[in-house]
Amino acid sequence: MNFCSHCGQPVRFAIPDMDNRPRYLCDHCGSIHYQNPRLITGTLPVAPDDRILLCRRAIEPRLGYWTLPAGFMENGETVVAGALRETLEEAQVKAHNPVLLSMISLPEFDQVHIFYRVDMPDFHYDVTPESSAVELFEIDALPWDQIAFRTVTATLEHFLAVRDQEVPAVLTGAIEPR
Numbered sequence: 001m002n003f004c005s006h007c008g009q010p011v012r013f014a015i016p017d018m019d020n021r022p023r024y025l026c027d028h029c030g031s032i033h034y035q036n037p038r039l040i041t042g043t044l045p046v047a048p049d050d051r052i053l054l055c056r057r058a059i060e061p062r063l064g065y066w067t068l069p070a071g072f073m074e075n076g077e078t079v080v081a082g083a084l085r086e087t088l089e090e091a092q093v094k095a096h097n098p099v100l101l102s103m104i105s106l107p108e109f110d111q112v113h114i115f116y117r118v119d120m121p122d123f124h125y126d127v128t129p130e131s132s133a134v135e136l137f138e139i140d141a142l143p144w145d146q147i148a149f150r151t152v153t154a155t156l157e158h159f160l161a162v163r164d165q166e167v168p169a170v171l172t173g174a175i176e177p178r
């Protein structure tokens with residue numbers, strides 16, 4: 001950030017009074033521009049025959065790799081509503097019955113990824129502008145070497161470990177820098 005988004009004057013990067021880490025400060029209007037982690041919310045959709053839905057990414061990053069439907073949470077929505085919205089936007093699936101499955105911090109990228117296990121009401125799904133392919137995979141035929149993101153791999157592995165649990169344990173933790 002070079003200029004204040006409130007008044008347009010140059011900002012400086014310094015520790016404000018009564019704070020302990022540097023922020024972008026505007027000396028003209030007094031604004032402090034806090035920057036905090038972003039939340040990515042998504043789902044692991046399970047079809048009526050227990051197959052798992054994955055989307056092939058049509059956009060960067062990780063173009064062409066498989067992922068679970070997920071995206072940035074929007075202002076004014078809940079985490080679970082965002083996950084269901086992303087599932088509709090990326091796979092045309094009207095998922096329901098969300099159950100929290102994983103919450104993984106990525107301090108390297110200033111993100112938190114949250115995934116819910118959801119049920120698909122039927123076998124309806126489709127490609128979208130964000131997904132060049134949407135397919136159902138048998139659990140013993142998941143494309144492990146073509147998964148887009150480490151949080152998706154961790155969430156799929158965790159799902160397989162707890163899928164017999166009526167209320168699954170939640171995977172928590174962090175993915176540290178490589």
Ligand code: ZN
Binds near residue numbers: 005030
């Ligand atoms: Zn300002």
